[in-house]
Amino acid sequence: MASQTELSPRSARTRAALIAAGFELLVERPIDAIPIDDVVAKAGVAKGSFFNHFADKQAFANAIATEVRLEVETLVTRANAGIEDPVERIAGGMRIAATFALTQPKRTAVLLRSQGSSTARRHPLNSGLRVDIEAAVEQGLLRHEARESGLLYWLGLCQAVMTNIIEVKPSKEAFRKRLAEILILGLTGLGVPEARAAQIAKDMAPAKLS
Amino acid sequence: MASQTELSPRSARTRAALIAAGFELLVERPIDAIPIDDVVAKAGVAKGSFFNHFADKQAFANAIATEVRLEVETLVTRANAGIEDPVERIAGGMRIAATFALTQPKRTAVLLRSQGSSTARRHPLNSGLRVDIEAAVEQGLLRHEARESGLLYWLGLCQAVMTNIIEVKPSKEAFRKRLAEILILGLTGLGVPEARAAQIAKDMAPAKLS
DNA sequence: GTCGTTATTGACTAATTGGTCAAATAGATT
DNA sequence: AATCTATTTGACCAATTAGTCAATAACGAC
Numbered sequence A, B: 001m002a003s004q005t006e007l008s009p010r011s012a013r014t015r016a017a018l019i020a021a022g023f024e025l026l027v028e029r030p031i032d033a034i035p036i037d038d039v040v041a042k043a044g045v046a047k048g049s050f051f052n053h054f055a056d057k058q059a060f061a062n063a064i065a066t067e068v069r070l071e072v073e074t075l076v077t078r079a080n081a082g083i084e085d086p087v088e089r090i091a092g093g094m095r096i097a098a099t100f101a102l103t104q105p106k107r108t109a110v111l112l113r114s115q116g117s118s119t120a121r122r123h124p125l126n127s128g129l130r131v132d133i134e135a136a137v138e139q140g141l142l143r144h145e146a147r148e149s150g151l152l153y154w155l156g157l158c159q160a161v162m163t164n165i166i167e168v169k170p171s172k173e174a175f176r177k178r179l180a181e182i183l184i185l186g187l188t189g190l191g192v193p194e195a196r197a198a199q200i201a202k203d204m205a206p207a208k209l210s
Numbered sequence C: 001g002t003c004g005t006t007a008t009t010g011a012c013t014a015a016t017t018g019g020t021c022a023a024a025t026a027g028a029t030t
Numbered sequence D: 001a002a003t004c005t006a007t008t009t010g011a012c013c014a015a016t017t018a019g020t021c022a023a024t025a026a027c028g029a030c
Helices: A009-028 A036-043 A047-053 A057-079 A086-103 A105-115 A126-138 A146-168 A172-190 A194-203 B009-028 B036-043 B047-053 B057-079 B086-103 B105-115 B126-138 B146-168 B172-190 B194-203
Strands: none
Touching: A009 A036, A009 A047, A009 A057, A009 A105, A036 A047, A057 A086, A057 A105, A057 A126, A086 A105, A086 A126, A086 A146, A086 A172, A086 A194, A105 A146, A126 A146, A146 A172, A146 B146, A146 B172, A172 A194, A172 B146, A172 B172, B009 B036, B009 B047, B009 B057, B009 B105, B036 B047, B057 B086, B057 B105, B057 B126, B086 B105, B086 B126, B086 B146, B086 B172, B086 B194, B105 B146, B126 B146, B146 B172, B172 B194
């Protein structure tokens, strides 16, 4: 990560206001359709301040994207902190992603939009997932095809689930069901035995997000 | 579909030039970042002609998106024309999608971009897929969880595969392997027995696209 | 309080952009 | 060839927009 330069409180507030405003606007339209004037108006700061904090619009968009990505990444890492079993860690990642989509639909929309249609590059689940999958294959918990294609497979599913949730805005009950079903399909596809997959899916209550 | 109004040859050429130019530009950046001036310059027509054919930029983008979507939809329908077994039809859809991404990466990029991050809405595979999945569940070919979540699951995978292919640009051999692996994971997840899934994956040679 | 540093401000400019329209042109019909 | 219609053309306009900068205000150190 880039060294977090120490920021004066005043400066930090302005920056935060800009980013918050950018968030709100990015929920509805892509960055290229958002004039800087709109951002600063919403943030309640002067236009000059924008360029005081960001080189240009693209840098601004990147900063926002990075922020959400990091947010989800942190949640996943924290949730999986104590868990050893790689299969449970893999499932846990999807649970966090889905729960995030449920409780933070706006942030999720921005996240998905910022990803563009990229899967492999810098996905918030990517970091740990790859090693978890390899470990699981190594331990004979997943079918061998998952070694190379498991990452693509799982990230694709997570992305689809998130997209679906922010579109449908399901009730808590519908959410539970959808997550459980996708977990069963997904885990079984990876090679987890049906019984175990069903068990894991059943245990996955909606995670609490701080 | 909208009634294809008969078009004068001259008019048709201009329109085609505009759409072709739009395609090229949409490969690299989203519609909001593309000035109409750039489109007409690339198309080699006057600016006025643009508005002669499209009400505004958004209509233009929609026209292009519709065109690719229809293109893939047609390919899938044609490829599945003679096939009865729903599981084979489902797998065939993914094969077409993947092959399209391999042979038409630019068009695929535009397609994926135009979808935004939407899964369920108007996906080129969506139309037939839903009924195929229901039929397959009915016939006991898929696990029951696939009835509700199978569509989301499969579309997510197709999207992920397409994205991956245009990013990686795999060799023919790598492509074959990737498609086969994802088919095995995907089909098994849906509830297809391993042996059958492996068989189908093996049989799926790259489809020829007209 | 005074001074020096740092961040904010908003009026301003230059360039871009979406969209219009009257004139020109190509094609068809007679 | 003459006439009529459909289409193209590109100069033009009004509005928007990215980015600048000198003046101003906030803050911290002493």
